[in-house]
Structure formats: structure tokens, C-alpha cells
Amino acid sequence: MTDQLERGPARTAHAGVLLSSVGERGVLCDFYDEDGSDTYRDLIQDSDGTLETREFAARVPGDPGPVLELAAGMGRLTFPFLELGWEMTALELSATVVAAFRKRLAEAPSDLRKRCTVVQGDMSAFALGKRFGAVVISSGSVNELGEADRKGLYASVLEHLAPGGKFLLSLELTKPVDAEPVERSQELSGRSGRRHVLHVKILPSEEIQEITIYPADETADPFVVCTHRRRLFTVDRIVRELGQAGFDVVARKPFASTGGGRDDMVLVEAQRS
Incomplete structure (x- = not known):
């Protein structure tokens, strides 16, 4: 970045x-x-991303084809996605975190390992040579980027979305x-x-x-x-930036990321304009 x-x-x-x-x-x-x-x-390693994963999956009915997760970390969402049967590419910037992710993946069942590719890369500027039915980014990750890098993120995602593909972001409900x-x-x-x-x-x-x-x-x-x-920035700001970058935001759904029942997150669904 x-x-x-x-x-x-x-x-x-x-x-x-x-x-x-x-x-x-x-x-x-x-x-x-x-x-x-x-x-x-x-x-972080064993923190539960199940509820957040369900929200993402609800916006991608059926088989989405290859899915790209940005800022994947230790796989808090990646492994629940794999449990759904999805084919995942997990992109993460930190070499230390990537090494820990790969170690964790090596201990997973072979079926999961076969459907997961781990890539060290920058979510604000990446070129993977393939397109994806969905690109997902979990809560807090966009907050790591300044304005210039967010523009790079949006441009890179557009280059990697398959026709009809979805860009899904979970954002903190500020x-x-x-x-x-x-x-x-x-x-x-x-x-x-x-x-x-x-x-x-x-x-x-x-x-x-x-x-x-x-x-x-x-x-x-x-x-x-x-x-x-x-x-720190609001959901409205990210939605506005997505529109300026060439996306149509088609849904904004509040949800609770924990079992407490209080909505603390928003899932934003965008597609190419």
C-alpha cells in the first residue's frame, strides 16, 4: 500500500x-x-467469522465460481467460505500472516486445500490474470487504505470481476x-x-x-x-466513492457480526456500472 x-x-x-x-x-x-x-x-486465528460469512453468502446464491478475498488475514472468513464449497483465492499483504495462513491451510482437509490459493499481494494494486464471480473484503480492511489506495483497490477489483460479478464489502456501521x-x-x-x-x-x-x-x-x-x-469514515463515503469508481451499489444491508443481535455492520453489494 x-x-x-x-x-x-x-x-x-x-x-x-x-x-x-x-x-x-x-x-x-x-x-x-x-x-x-x-x-x-x-x-485472531480462531475468531469466528461465521455470521459475516453467511451475510456474504446470502448475496451470492448458487455457485459463484472463483471467489477472491482481499486482505484475507489468517482466513477468518476464507475457511468458512471453503466449507461452503467455494473455490477461493486469498490475497494478503503481510508475509508473516501469509506464512501463518499457509501453515493453517496445510493442516486442513485435502478438499479444502485443493480449492484455496494463497497469494501475497497488495489489495490496492494487484494483477492475478483471472476474473472472479465475486470479490469480497471484510470489515475494517478498507480502513487501512488512504484515498489514493482506495482508488487503486476499486480499479483493481473492476479489472478482476467476471461479467455480472459482485463486489461485496462489509463495513463498520459508524x-x-x-x-x-x-x-x-x-x-x-x-x-x-x-x-x-x-x-x-x-x-x-x-x-x-x-x-x-x-x-x-x-x-x-x-x-x-x-x-x-x-x-475512520462512513458507509456513505465508501458508497459515494464506489459510484465515482464505476460501480453501481445495488444493496446495503445492516447485520450483526456477533451473536448479540445488535446491527454493527453493513454489507454493501456493488456491480460494474
Whole structure:
């Protein structure tokens, strides 16, 4: 991606306080780089994407043919798609995450392995030499891209859609952002049983969300502090950009990404104009 927020891990204000308090035990990394991969796998690898997958599948009745998933990560959605019998190409930028994905795929049943191709690539500029009946991108991924890279994403998707193909995006159902910065923290349990603290700070003036993840155990050694910064924008903005890029948005459906029942996501369905 060419217009990332910054190179290397972001030293958020909260990360700075934590690192100062733990001294030499502290390690700063981005959530998606090699040093952060253990935390990423602990929190993300087995997270359940079933409900989100069902929403995507409901917009693609029957056999969609080859499906391309962008920013596939560790396969949170890819593996449920494979369970549906779909033929998947999973594109992911991070070499560390791709290696972990391939390891996970190697342990899957042979039928799933045969229907999945993993590609390391940039979702804002890719050329795969084939077309797909559907291109999907899951929640939060578009927020990684600046304006120029989002234009690259839309152009690349158009080049890879088969006639009648669909571009499906799940987007966070955003609320109006307060004028002042907002912070919140919560504890999360990883697949290993380790506890992590997730701290989120929203910076309205910059339209940025700062994420800091660190051990709940203050004595951890090393004390790995993972950070990440994401852009904030509304569903309406993405819909408007899709229209400008040459898509027709044919549906916008709110849904709940967890079992809580509260709609927190929107699935946007677009086709070539």
C-alpha cells in the first residue's frame, strides 16, 4: 500500500506510557508485523467469522465460481467460505500472516486445500490474470487504505470481476464521532488462555482510530505492545466513492457480526456500472 499512515509501528500515547513503565522489558511492534504475530495469532486465528460469512453468502446464491478475498488475514472468513464449497483465492499483504495462513491451510482437509490459493499481494494494486464471480473484503480492511489506495483497490477489483460479478464489502456501521477524543479499554482472552488489554482511542480531528494491545499481566517479559492506526469514515463515503469508481451499489444491508443481535455492520453489494 502506497499511502499508509506511517512506516513501522505507531508509538501511540498509550503505548508510550506503557513502555516507559516497563523499561527494558518493553517491545513495540505493529499488530501485523513479525514481532506482533504471536499476539495476532492468539487473538485472531480462531475468531469466528461465521455470521459475516453467511451475510456474504446470502448475496451470492448458487455457485459463484472463483471467489477472491482481499486482505484475507489468517482466513477468518476464507475457511468458512471453503466449507461452503467455494473455490477461493486469498490475497494478503503481510508475509508473516501469509506464512501463518499457509501453515493453517496445510493442516486442513485435502478438499479444502485443493480449492484455496494463497497469494501475497497488495489489495490496492494487484494483477492475478483471472476474473472472479465475486470479490469480497471484510470489515475494517478498507480502513487501512488512504484515498489514493482506495482508488487503486476499486480499479483493481473492476479489472478482476467476471461479467455480472459482485463486489461485496462489509463495513463498520459508524456512529457520529464526538468532537473530543474518546478512549476505551477492555480485556480479551486469546486462544492460548492469555489475557490481553485492548485500548482504543478515537481522534476525531484526524479521523483516526489508534489501537494498542498489550498483556494484561503487568509482569510479562517481554512486554509486547502492539499498535495500529486505522482511518475512520462512513458507509456513505465508501458508497459515494464506489459510484465515482464505476460501480453501481445495488444493496446495503445492516447485520450483526456477533451473536448479540445488535446491527454493527453493513454489507454493501456493488456491480460494474
